Amino acid sequence: MPPRSAAKPKDRNRPRKPKPCPFCTQGVEYIDYKDLSTLKPFLNERAKIKARRTTGVCAKDQKMLAAAVKNAREMALIPYTTR
Numbered sequence: 001m002p003p004r005s006a007a008k009p010k011d012r013n014r015p016r017k018p019k020p021c022p023f024c025t026q027g028v029e030y031i032d033y034k035d036l037s038t039l040k041p042f043l044n045e046r047a048k049i050k051a052r053r054t055t056g057v058c059a060k061d062q063k064m065l066a067a068a069v070k071n072a073r074e075m076a077l078i079p080y081t082t083r
Contacts, residue, residue, distance in 0.1 A: 019056025031064045033071035047079050
């Protein structure tokens with residue numbers, strides 16, 4: 001059996017430090033669907049909502065964010081998809 005490589009990453013088993021929720025740190029109580037500058041950073045290039053683990057949004061605010069994006073799509077402020 002060949003010897004194992006000594007160049008293993010040491011941070012593999014270390015838990016990640018959670019990102020602070022951007023809405024909780026700013027004290028936002030309601031995410032408005034008309035405020036597109038707030039919604040755009042949470043959408044990827046295909047106009048899909050980014051995951052919580054990548055944006056750092058807490059569960060309560062992720063639900064509110066998803067509802068705001070869906071309302072903005074319904075009002076034709078944000079596209080459903082891009083080509």
